[in-house]
Every structure is written in structure tokens, then in C-alpha cells.
Amino acid sequence: MPLLPARPAVTDTRRVVIVGAGFAGMAAAKGLDGAPVEVTLVDRNNFSTFQPLLYQVATSGLNAADVAHPVRGVFQDQANLAFRQATATGVDWDRRRLLLEDGALDFDHLVVAAGACTNFFGVEGAEAHALPLYGLRDAVRLRNHVLGRFEATDASPALIDDGALTFVVVGGGPTGVEVAGALVELFDRVLRKDFHTLAVSRARVLLLEMRDELLPPFSPPSRRHARAILEARGVEVRTATTVERVGATRVRLAGGEELRAHTLVWAAGVRANPVAAALGLPTGRGGRIVVDDHLRVRDRPGVFAVGDVAAAPDRHGEPLPQLAPVAMQAGRHVATQIRADHDAGATRPFRYVDKGTMATIGRRAAVAELPLGIRLSGTPAWFAWLGLHLVFLVGARNRFSVLVNWAWNYLTWDRGPRLILDTGPQAPGEPPGEPVTRR
Ligand SMILES: Cc1cc2nc3c(=O)[nH]c(=O)nc-3n(C[C@H](O)[C@H](O)[C@H](O)COP(=O)(O)OP(=O)(O)OC[C@H]3O[C@@H](n4cnc5c(N)ncnc54)[C@H](O)[C@@H]3O)c2cc1C
Structure with a gap:
């Protein structure tokens, strides 16, 4: 049998x-x-990535395997489907x-x-030196890089003056806001304890946006709320600010100002x-x-x-x-x-049903805009965001693991997956993302 x-x-x-x-x-x-x-x-790839949670991998909140799922595992019972990597x-x-x-x-x-x-929009040096956040490897590279800067600075504190602990995030959309908010939390709540002889309070997170406001898809009250929370938590938000050139350790802005920064996260568009x-x-x-x-x-x-x-x-x-x-x-x-x-039936036009938009800013802080003009912010929006992302994650194991990590982080203010891992060579067909020259 x-x-x-x-x-x-x-x-x-x-x-x-x-x-x-x-x-x-x-x-x-x-x-x-x-x-x-x-x-x-x-x-x-042989896996499917849940991009909305990549920023949590990049900021040591989740493991890479929590936000990716093997494709073959999803279709084990679908008889008419074959997968080809x-x-x-x-x-x-x-x-x-x-x-x-x-x-x-x-x-x-x-x-x-x-x-x-x-999309680097042709900004000089961005493709070579900026750290994008699009795929799983990008997220792990960014995590390696951020933690690596703290290790390097711990060994040579003079690097702080050269911008080793200055983290520039470009793009004030949901991804940029999420990354900036998560970085200040990581520094304040976790790395400050890990690196107790280092002046972690000198670490800076700058969020740069070329438009006049953050979170363009959201209403003005949500935009203002997001900015106020980020600034209260220590992010230096600069709107109407355009990056002109990116180097390994310097960022030049339109107007000529030069920032000393060893890290530039590119969240400016796709x-x-x-x-x-x-x-x-x-x-x-x-x-x-x-x-x-x-x-x-x-x-x-x-x-x-x-x-x-x-x-x-x-x-x-x-x-x-x-x-x-x-x-x-x-x-x-x-x-x-x-x-x-x-079935030789008539095909129908596609009608998108908009069920709302959400962005998280950090612990107990988020904005959500739902149909019928319902607007949430703060803790209710944050819990709505957490719940929705759990529901849409693929795989029961991933959901369980993410829930455990979130509960652990919430209760202990700790972040387990702060590991510096070798990501190895780029995957076949993977778009370039490794800023090999960035120090
Ligand atoms: C950091 C980040 C955060 C985001 N956060 C949110 C959010 O909070 N809410 C929200 O609604 N949206 C969010 N988005 C957008 C959302 O993830 C995308 O809209 C969504 O992933 C689009 O789905 P897709 O299937 O078109 O593409 P993807 O999910 O990107 O899938 C494309 C697939 O194609 C494969 N592929 C590409 N090229 C080839 C090739 N040549 N041959 C074979 N395979 C190939 C890739 O490996 C990938 O698996 C976010 C995006 C990013 C990058």
C-alpha cells in the first residue's frame, strides 16, 4: 500500500x-x-517573505525565519500545483x-x-552605500550593520565623532517611520544595557523626508501624531530635506550640508x-x-x-x-x-476593497485609518496593527513564534535576535542590496 x-x-x-x-x-x-x-x-527564493515585518528583523525584534515561509510547505496539499525555484x-x-x-x-x-x-531615484552613491530594506537578506544585513557599528564603536569610541552611531533613515513613509521608531527603542532600551561602557546616549537617529510631512497616505492629524511621537522618543525628524549624495560615511543634503553617518537606511520608495x-x-x-x-x-x-x-x-x-x-x-x-x-463564463473587472491603512511608530504607538472615517492612534491602533499582522502572517509556526517574541519583548523590554550573522553571497537573481563598501 x-x-x-x-x-x-x-x-x-x-x-x-x-x-x-x-x-x-x-x-x-x-x-x-x-x-x-x-x-x-x-x-x-524557496520562501515567501512577509515584508511588513522586515523592519522588526532589521531592528532585532524578530528572527528572519519568523517572517518567511517555505513555499512548498504552503502547497503540500494542493494537488494541481508544482513549485519551481x-x-x-x-x-x-x-x-x-x-x-x-x-x-x-x-x-x-x-x-x-x-x-x-x-528605487534609489538615481541619487549618487545610494545604490553602492545605502542599506535598502526590501527583502529578507536586506533586513539581516541591516541588523548586522547596526549591531556591527555598536561593536566597532565599543572598541574605538572615537568613531562616534565620525558618525559611527549616527543612523540616517531616508523616506518618511510607513517603512521609514517604523524603522526610525524601532531603532531608537533598540538603542534606548536594549543596547544601552548591552554596551554599558559606551556612550549609547550619543547615538542619533535622523529621519529625512523630502516632502513637507511624514506619512503622505495618511490624514494630517495622523501625520502630526506620528511626528510628535517620534520626536518625543528621540528621533530627529527633518522634512523638506533631500539627500543629494551618499558616501560610505558621509551623507550630503541638497543645500550642501554634510552629515557624518556610517549608516543610511533607504526607505524612500520602490x-x-x-x-x-x-x-x-x-x-x-x-x-x-x-x-x-x-x-x-x-x-x-x-x-x-x-x-x-x-x-x-x-x-x-x-x-x-x-x-x-x-x-x-x-x-x-x-x-x-x-x-x-x-468555464467560458464572463470575466469581471477588478474592484479593490480598501479596508484601511496602518503604520506603527513604536511600542504602544501607531496610526490607523479605517473605512467610514474611523481614525485610531496610540495603544488601540498599535494593538489593531499587531493583531492584523499576526492574522496575515503565513503559517501557524510563524504566528506562534512572532507572538512569543512580541510578548517577550513587551514584558521584558528585551530583544532576543540581536545576532550578527554572515549573510553569504547574494541569491541568484536577487537585486543588489549589499552595501559592501559601507563601513
Ligand atoms: C519593508 C516593507 C514594508 C512594507 N509594509 C507594508 C505594510 O505595512 N502594509 C502593506 O500593505 N504593504 C506593505 N509593504 C508593501 C507590500 O509588501 C507589497 O505591496 C507586497 O509585498 C506586494 O506583493 P507582490 O506579490 O506584488 O510582491 P512581493 O511580495 O514582493 O513578491 C514578489 C515575489 O516575486 C519573486 N520574484 C521577483 N523577481 C523574480 C524573478 N525574476 N523570477 C522569479 N521570482 C521572482 C520575489 O522573490 C518575490 O517572492 C511593505 C513593503 C516593504 C518592502
Whole structure:
């Protein structure tokens, strides 16, 4: 008798290839569970990353494994899905084949869900010296770097005057606010005790934003609240401030001011994954693939693009924001489109349901803006943020581990995962992110 139940035979040979196992690709793949199609999910990594919690990995709040989940583990019971760890590099449109670094996959439907990557906006030296926070490796590198600066300064305190304990965060959106808030907490509450002979009080966190206010997607009261909390906790917030050049230990601002800083965290924006152009698909602003309101790519029958890589239009034709709920809803929608196509049913336009926006600032501090004009801040918003992120994390083990870490951090003011780990060479196809020259 076989140890494992035999997989049911697939009754239709139509092949669906999904590029990217992030929020959008995973939602599309799950939405095709049980459909009479063969699904191949391709990702350059064998895991899916929960990006909203990367900043907690970078600031020693969580382990890397808490915010990532092996893709194969998610689909153990989905008989019509195969996973392939590979990097997509192009498409042979005549033969309808997705080209991979190490092979090719034939498709009838192609779903491009390859996400985005860091946008340095051409700022001189940023790509070489700034620390982005887009993927899991970025988060671990940033953690290594931050802790490494404290170790170096402990050995040579004179480095403080050279900016070794000055941490510049560029970008006043949710990620920049979260990173800045978490860094001051890490320094004040944890590293101050770890490095008891070092003048940790001299560590500075600067948050730079080129616009006049932080958190542009939020209402003015939430923006003001976030700024007030950050400043009260010791973050030096500078709005209307533009970074002009980034060096290994210096940051030059527009206007000529030079900051001594060994760390510059780049949280200033993203652009669509360049694979969009490599696949020969039409792209618009930010390199995002142009799709119609059904999420179809023009002149490419059977091809869809979803999530951050695409510019799905809202009811007014404006591109929807690059957010996890947009990606998940779009992924699910494409799965229903493919099913409807199979049943010869009519396809429907995609309508995004906005359930609100949240950003956390630090312990018991967050802002949340929900439908019907409901606005929360402080502790209620923080608990709402914690609960929501726990619900959306993939995998019971991850949820349990994150909950235990959060409870531990909350009760003890401690942060366990403050480890300096060797991240090794870059993964195949991974966008550059290692600022090897930054000291
Ligand atoms: C630091 C950070 C914090 C964020 N916080 C929030 C938040 O609090 N709330 C919120 O709503 N949104 C947040 N976002 C945005 C949110 O994470 C994205 O909108 C969401 O991840 C988009 O999902 P996606 O599936 O389009 O792309 P991703 O989740 O990025 O997935 C893309 C996948 O494609 C794979 N891939 C890329 N290129 C290739 C290739 N050539 N071949 C094969 N595979 C490839 C990647 O490995 C990846 O797994 C945050 C983003 C970042 C970076």
C-alpha cells in the first residue's frame, strides 16, 4: 500500500505559470486550488517573505525565519500545483514559454507577480552605500550593520565623532517611520544595557523626508501624531530635506550640508521589478506593467499582471497603491478570471476593497485609518496593527513564534535576535542590496 495518497489526475492540460510567490502570486495560486488546470509557481527564493515585518528583523525584534515561509510547505496539499525555484528571465511569445535561468516553462496563462525592488531615484552613491530594506537578506544585513557599528564603536569610541552611531533613515513613509521608531527603542532600551561602557546616549537617529510631512497616505492629524511621537522618543525628524549624495560615511543634503553617518537606511520608495521589461510587457510609470481593469496585459491574451509589478487601475483610472491587500485581492481575482475563462463564463473587472491603512511608530504607538472615517492612534491602533499582522502572517509556526517574541519583548523590554550573522553571497537573481563598501 502506498504511504502517500495518490494525487488525483489533472483533467485539463491548460497550464498556468505564476511568476512570484509573494502576496499576489500566493493568492493567485491558492485561488486555483481544485481548478482543472496545472499550476506552476516560480520564485527565485524557496520562501515567501512577509515584508511588513522586515523592519522588526532589521531592528532585532524578530528572527528572519519568523517572517518567511517555505513555499512548498504552503502547497503540500494542493494537488494541481508544482513549485519551481528559478529566476524568470524572459518570454518566448511565439511558443508561449516562460524562460528561466535554467530552463523554460510552457504556459496557456501567465500571471506575472514579481513584485518591486528598491528605487534609489538615481541619487549618487545610494545604490553602492545605502542599506535598502526590501527583502529578507536586506533586513539581516541591516541588523548586522547596526549591531556591527555598536561593536566597532565599543572598541574605538572615537568613531562616534565620525558618525559611527549616527543612523540616517531616508523616506518618511510607513517603512521609514517604523524603522526610525524601532531603532531608537533598540538603542534606548536594549543596547544601552548591552554596551554599558559606551556612550549609547550619543547615538542619533535622523529621519529625512523630502516632502513637507511624514506619512503622505495618511490624514494630517495622523501625520502630526506620528511626528510628535517620534520626536518625543528621540528621533530627529527633518522634512523638506533631500539627500543629494551618499558616501560610505558621509551623507550630503541638497543645500550642501554634510552629515557624518556610517549608516543610511533607504526607505524612500520602490519601482517595479525590472523583470517586467525583460518579459517585453508594456510598462508605465515606475516601470509597472500596464493592465486593464480586468488585470489583463494588453495584446497578450491569457497574460495577467498583479501586485506591485502592475499598475492596476482604480475606478478613476489611477494606479492602485503598492500594498499587500491590493496584491492579495488582485491575485485572488486573477484566479477567478482563469477559472471563469475555463468555464467560458464572463470575466469581471477588478474592484479593490480598501479596508484601511496602518503604520506603527513604536511600542504602544501607531496610526490607523479605517473605512467610514474611523481614525485610531496610540495603544488601540498599535494593538489593531499587531493583531492584523499576526492574522496575515503565513503559517501557524510563524504566528506562534512572532507572538512569543512580541510578548517577550513587551514584558521584558528585551530583544532576543540581536545576532550578527554572515549573510553569504547574494541569491541568484536577487537585486543588489549589499552595501559592501559601507563601513
Ligand atoms: C519593508 C516593507 C514594508 C512594507 N509594509 C507594508 C505594510 O505595512 N502594509 C502593506 O500593505 N504593504 C506593505 N509593504 C508593501 C507590500 O509588501 C507589497 O505591496 C507586497 O509585498 C506586494 O506583493 P507582490 O506579490 O506584488 O510582491 P512581493 O511580495 O514582493 O513578491 C514578489 C515575489 O516575486 C519573486 N520574484 C521577483 N523577481 C523574480 C524573478 N525574476 N523570477 C522569479 N521570482 C521572482 C520575489 O522573490 C518575490 O517572492 C511593505 C513593503 C516593504 C518592502
